[in-house]
Amino acid sequence: MNATVTLADVAHARAGDKGNILSIAVFPLDAAHYEWLKQELTAERVATQFASRRPSHVKRYAVDSLQALNFVLEDALEGGVNRSPGLDRHGKSLSYLLLSMRLPPPD
Numbered sequence: 001m002n003a004t005v006t007l008a009d010v011a012h013a014r015a016g017d018k019g020n021i022l023s024i025a026v027f028p029l030d031a032a033h034y035e036w037l038k039q040e041l042t043a044e045r046v047a048t049q050f051a052s053r054r055p056s057h058v059k060r061y062a063v064d065s066l067q068a069l070n071f072v073l074e075d076a077l078e079g080g081v082n083r084s085p086g087l088d089r090h091g092k093s094l095s096y097l098l099l100s101m102r103l104p105p106p107d
Contacts, residue, residue, distance in 0.1 A: 004102040011037060011093035022055070022076040024095050026069045034067040036106040046071050049101045054076075055093075071098075 007013075007026070010033050015024045026041060028034050043060040050058070055073040062069055076094075 005028055005105045007101045008099035011098045013099055015095040020077045022073040024098055028044050031067055033106045038062055040103045041069055
């Protein structure tokens with residue numbers, strides 16, 4: 001039995017941006033894993049996963065009616081679309097950085 005799973009094994013994600021703010025919504029592939037996801041996928045863990053992007057603040061919103069978690073990372077896009085020299089200034093592909101996170105497996 002694996003000691004950890006990647007988030008991509010149990011969820012999918014969608015990223016968006018507004019200025020220098022990155023937003024990533026995470027949805028479990030199996031509705032039965034939503035409570036586990038709420039327990040394991042904390043704002044602190046996401047902040048650690050995105051430490052190289054140096055977000056100034058990470059906030060998590062649980063959207064129970066959609067069985068989704070939304071993470072808002074402030075100052076994570078190198079200044080945003082018009083200021084960043086990065087290849088993905090919009091942050092659309094950054095959901096894959098989150099999905100590569102390793103977590104304890106669900107029960």
